[in-house]
Every structure is written in C-alpha cells, then in structure tokens.
Amino acid sequence: MKVELSIRRFNPETDQRPHVERYQVEVEPSDRLLDALNQVKWYQDGTLTYRRSCAHGICGSDAMLINGVNRLACKVLIRDLGDRITVEPLRGFRVIKDLVVDMEPFFAAYRSVKPYLINDDPVPHVERLQSPEERERFDDTTKCILCAACTTSCPSFWANEEYIGPAAIVNAHRFIFDSRDQGAQERLEVLNSKDGVWRCRTIFNCTDACPRGIEVTRAIQDVKRHLLDVRV
Numbered sequence: 001m002k003v004e005l006s007i008r009r010f011n012p013e014t015d016q017r018p019h020v021e022r023y024q025v026e027v028e029p030s031d032r033l034l035d036a037l038n039q040v041k042w043y044q045d046g047t048l049t050y051r052r053s054c055a056h057g058i059c060g061s062d063a064m065l066i067n068g069v070n071r072l073a074c075k076v077l078i079r080d081l082g083d084r085i086t087v088e089p090l091r092g093f094r095v096i097k098d099l100v101v102d103m104e105p106f107f108a109a110y111r112s113v114k115p116y117l118i119n120d121d122p123v124p125h126v127e128r129l130q131s132p133e134e135r136e137r138f139d140d141t142t143k144c145i146l147c148a149a150c151t152t153s154c155p156s157f158w159a160n161e162e163y164i165g166p167a168a169i170v171n172a173h174r175f176i177f178d179s180r181d182q183g184a185q186e187r188l189e190v191l192n193s194k195d196g197v198w199r200c201r202t203i204f205n206c207t208d209a210c211p212r213g214i215e216v217t218r219a220i221q222d223v224k225r226h227l228l229d230v231r232v
Contacts, residue, residue: 002026003078005036007048008088010095018095021045029079033087034062037073050099057211060147063090064099070149070209090152092161106148109164112190113172118183134179141174141219143212150206150216162195166206166216169197173219176226188227197223 002024010018025039034052041048051061055074062073065088067081078085093101119128144167151157151165172191176184191197197220206216 001029001078001083003036003081003083003085005040006084006086007040007098008086009048009098011047011097012095027078029077031078032074033066033071033076033078033081033085034073036078036085037087048099049097058145060145060149060211063147063149063152063211064088065090070153072147072149072211075211090148092152092157093148103148105161106151106165106167107146109151109168110146110171112164113168113175113187114183115171115175117175117178117181118186119180120182128180130179137179138174138177140214141170143214144170144174145212146171147211149209149211150214153205153209154200155203155205156199156201160195160199163199164191164193164196166200166220169200169220169223170214170216173223176223188223188230191223192227197227200224 005023005025006020007023008018009021023040023044025036027036027039034055037048037050050064050073052074053059053061057072057075060072063070064073066073066076067086070090087099089095089099089101093103093105096102146167148167150170151167154166157163157165169191172187175181176187200220202217202221204217210216
C-alpha cells in the first residue's frame with residue numbers, strides 16, 4: 001500500500017521556522033511507522049533526522065507525535081494509522097532537528113527523584129530479600145523505558161515546563177514503595193514541592209500515552225495519598 005507521510009521538519013541552522021514536508025512511500029500494512037521513516041531516510045531524503053535504536057519497543061528512543069498521539073514509531077503499525085500519516089516531534093521540548101528533541105530537561109527531572117536504591121544498612125551476605133507481595137507493590141512502575149511519551153502528553157507539563165512530570169513520578173514511585181529502600185523521604189520532599197506531584201490534574205493523558213501500559217495516573221495518585229499519610 002502507498003502512504004503519505006507529512007513530517008514536521010526544522011533545521012535551526014537553515015530554517016527560520018518549522019515546516020511540513022510530504023513523502024510517498026510503498027509499505028506493507030504490517031510494517032511499522034519506523035519502517036516507513038527508514039524508507040524516506042535511506043531512499044528519498046537522507047537529511048531527515050530522528051532517533052531510533054532497538055526497534056523493538058524497549059529503548060524508547062523513537063517516541064514521537066504520530067497522528068496527534070504520542071507513540072513509539074517502532075511499535076505502531078501502518079494499518080492502524082491509515083494512508084495519510086502526520087509525524088511531529090514530542091511537544092514541550094526544544095527541537096534540535098526535525099523529530100529529535102532536547103531530552104536533557106526530562107532527564108534532569110528524572111535524576112532529581114534519585115531513581116536508584118538507597119539503603120545505608122551494612123551489605124548483607126545474601127540478597128536484600130522481600131516477599132512477592134512487597135515486590136508486587138511497585139511492579140507496574142518498573143516497566144518504564146523513559147521514552148517521555150507520558151510527560152509530553154501532559155497538559156500540566158505543556159503549561160509549566162518546570163513541572164516534574166509523570167515519568168519522574170513513576171520512577172520515584174518505583175523506589176518509594178520498595179520495601180528495601182530508605183530514601184523515600186528525600187524523594188517525597190522533591191515531589192511535594194510547588195512543581196511536584198500536586199501539579200497533576202488527573203487527566204489520564206499519561207496513562208493513555210504509555211507504550212508499556214503502565215497505569216501512570218494510578219501511580220501518581222499512590223504518591224499523592226502517601227504524601228498525605230506521611231505528612232512530609
């Protein structure tokens with residue numbers, strides 16, 4: 001089948017403003033959008049710039065705005081998009097070139113919640129054990145691949161770029177509710193700040209956008225309730 005890709009292009013070295021370029025490509029309905037983008041880059045226009053790596057929905061590097069929805073180009077199938085497809089960079093970040101955005105503010109928010117196990121007890125002779133029930137408490141939020149699809153689909157983030165965003169909260173959740181961790185207080189203080197978890201308006205865009213099926217909004221609500229319980 002033949003599809004038309006309308007791709008938002010912008011090269012800050014030569015362009016005054018973004019513009020749309022259209023490409024016709026021949027693809028199979030079962031191909032992924034990433035296959036179509038590769039056809040454009042390899043055979044029509046080598047200047048087209050986008051991130052991609054694993055191509056299997058694990059690295060999260062090819063998140064972009066596809067037909068107005070945040071998705072991974074390597075996961076979404078052409079047959080689910082129709083024969084006229086619009087492709088744009090993620091909202092809310094500075095565009096470096098074409099579909100590549102500056103992810104540093106996103107990772108700065110991620111680092112701010114200390115997304116690693118904090119435990120000052122002496123290292124045990126065996127693993128730090130926990131029960132299946134304790135592990136299940138944060139199982140869902142371990143699945144985040146840091147693609148930024150959730151954060152850049154959030155109207156609160158669009159309105160305030162200082163908002164820490166759903167992805168950082170998800171990764172804080174993963175450790176706050178880990179029975180082996182001792183750093184919850186530090187993370188909760190960050191999340192209780194003016195640009196923290198209370199900026200969330202429970203719109204559910206983040207949950208809808210997550211390519212890993214994480215219940216992002218529920219995780220955010222877990223953190224809000226915990227903040228009220230512990231009164232940081």
